[in-house]
Amino acid sequence: MAASxxxxxxxxxxxxxxxxxxxxxxxxxxxxxxxxxxxxxxxxSSGYVGATFAGKGHRVTGIEPDPAAAEAARVVLQExxxxxxxxxxxxxxxxxxxxxxxxxxxxxxxxxxxxLRRCTPLLAPGGLVAISLPCGTHGSIRAMLLDGRWDYAxxxxxxxxxxxxxxxxxxxxxxxxxxxxxSRMVALVQPIxxxxxxxxxxxxxxxxxxxxxLADDDxxxxxxxxxxxxxVAGASTAELLSRNQAVTVEPxxxxxxxxxxxxxxxxxxxxxLRRLVAGIARRRFRHAG
Numbered sequence: 001m002a003a004s005x006x007x008x009x010x011x012x013x014x015x016x017x018x019x020x021x022x023x024x025x026x027x028x029x030x031x032x033x034x035x036x037x038x039x040x041x042x043x044x045s046s047g048y049v050g051a052t053f054a055g056k057g058h059r060v061t062g063i064e065p066d067p068a069a070a071e072a073a074r075v076v077l078q079e080x081x082x083x084x085x086x087x088x089x090x091x092x093x094x095x096x097x098x099x100x101x102x103x104x105x106x107x108x109x110x111x112x113x114x115x116l117r118r119c120t121p122l123l124a125p126g127g128l129v130a131i132s133l134p135c136g137t138h139g140s141i142r143a144m145l146l147d148g149r150w151d152y153a154x155x156x157x158x159x160x161x162x163x164x165x166x167x168x169x170x171x172x173x174x175x176x177x178x179x180x181x182x183s184r185m186v187a188l189v190q191p192i193x194x195x196x197x198x199x200x201x202x203x204x205x206x207x208x209x210x211x212x213x214l215a216d217d218d219x220x221x222x223x224x225x226x227x228x229x230x231x232v233a234g235a236s237t238a239e240l241l242s243r244n245q246a247v248t249v250e251p252x253x254x255x256x257x258x259x260x261x262x263x264x265x266x267x268x269x270x271x272x273l274r275r276l277v278a279g280i281a282r283r284r285f286r287h288a289g
Contacts, residue, residue, distance in 0.1 A: 010072075021226055042085050097124060104132050116180065167219070180230060181232045182228070
């Protein structure tokens with residue numbers, strides 16, 4: 001839950017939560033990195049994520065443009081720069097960081113691939129980049145679109161400060177465009193109705209049910225992606241994309257069951273709905289080339 005006061009993005013981090021972006025990012029970085037790392041956290045806010053690394057002996061440098069958040073971060077991080085990433089990159093020394101973190105940051109930037117590319121020289125040999133990104137194809141957004149709406153909010157998937165939206169393929173393409181190969185990718189899951197209630201999306205039950213019944217992909221409940229990648233010299237974008245697409249996306253937890261899905265009657269209704277829609281589509285496009 002977001003904290004009140006002058007700092008917009010501030011959360012409690014429960015490292016034991018297997019389905020939380022902050023805890024999963026922490027785990028993946030610690031598993032992939034060295035015992036004692038120099039870490040750069042971009043958009044560190046009050047330092048609540050970086051503090052989980054600093055508490056384990058890692059040295060964390062934060063970048064945060066908001067003065068109030070940067071001041072709070074200085075209490076828990078070893079070094080904090082109150083500026084944006086573009087300004088920081090102009091003067092930053094190269095080859096310094098074992099890990100660079102972008103926790104729910106890249107979606108706020110106009111050109112996230114270019115930002116990742118410009119961060120590559122800052123990495124020490126073998127260094128990694130870790131990100132978390134909201135999933136723009138979550139079923140709550142689909143249900144809202146079926147209602148003819150796209151309503152921005154202060155928080156959540158449709159945070160009004162988001163400039164970019166990513167699907168699973170979009171995350172894979174983002175890293176490839178930045179010259180990076182994904183080594184781990186985790187999907188965090190949340191039911192459609194849970195997200196709708198938590199972020200006051202005013203979703204209609206009939207559209208939630210329609211999305212749940214008709215969706216054929218794996219990301220109807222994917223709320224966020226967390227991924228780790230490293231730069232690869234000499235590989236083309238197409239080669240990197242192929243490698244990134246080959247990485248298995250791990251579910252953070254088993255997808256929650258939809259209420260009623262075990263019912264034989266409900267399964268029959270879903271089957272009939274799919275048959276009905278398929279029939280309508282065949283009729284609608286019978287003369288299509």
